[in-house]
Amino acid sequence: MDKNLQGIEYLQQGKVEEALKLFTERIEEAPEDPTAYINFGHVLSAVGELQRAEAFYRKAIEVDPDAGAAYYAFGTFLYEQNHLEEACKQFEQAVQKGLQESDAFFMLGLTFMQLDQATFALPYLQRAVELNEEDVEARFQFGLALAKAKVYDEAIKQLEQVVKAEPEHADAYYNLGVAYAGHVNDAKKAIEMFNRALDVQPDHALAGYGKKMIEKATEES
Structure with missing residues (x-):
């Protein structure tokens, strides 16, 4: 060899x-x-x-x-x-x-x-x-x-291809949530993505914060 x-x-x-x-x-x-x-x-x-x-x-x-x-x-x-x-x-x-x-x-x-x-x-x-x-x-x-x-x-x-290939990719779900919230203005879809991130990683602080901010904005509107 x-x-x-x-x-x-x-x-x-x-x-x-x-x-x-x-x-x-x-x-x-x-x-x-x-x-x-x-x-x-x-x-x-x-x-x-x-x-x-x-x-x-x-x-x-x-x-x-x-x-x-x-x-x-x-x-x-x-x-x-x-x-x-x-x-x-x-x-x-x-x-x-x-x-x-x-x-x-x-x-x-x-x-x-x-x-x-x-x-x-x-x-x-x-x-x-x-x-x-x-x-x-x-x-x-x-x-x-x-x-x-x-x-x-x-x-x-x-990012959707990422989570399709790796369903446990918490950071990809989080960033999808950010994109849906900030670009598409789809609060329901954003919360769904944040929830998926938290399902995979319950201590994902950014996903938890993002979810709370959307829920607060939804309540105020």
Whole structure:
């Protein structure tokens, strides 16, 4: 078996030292291959050696500046450390270098969402959904981005697909409630969505608050 693949198996089994040994051997055999540096970085990140992990991700990019996977791996690492602006740059590089996978577009879009830049997130989240229509979280984030961009009808359509695929998605029900209340002005439908969110997650504070506000407005009118 390929040493990178075997090393990943060891890592998944919690055999950190064995994984590092194989990745080290692979680096010695093919120092121009970025994959082993990426995997070494994953191991170091998993055990909390963040500075060393970052060095290996940077080394992967250094040995092959055209390896989209290296930028993606480094971007994911930075995202996990909440260095969002730098993560965004790495994900953009990953896509520009030819990494045309759903996860790359999703992470780029998600990072823009975390940076409160929904308009920039939209095309990447849309592409993530196009590439993997079964990715419920990508579709949910796409729906949120549409709502923030005030494209409400399409946002509702996407969020309805989310709850159809994942009936226990409380946040999708909540956001549908917001859309029905604020855009469609359908209080009955909004309360229904808030109730569904609360059925799934009884302590969903936002859904509870939204329901109370609509009920209060209805009583006053």
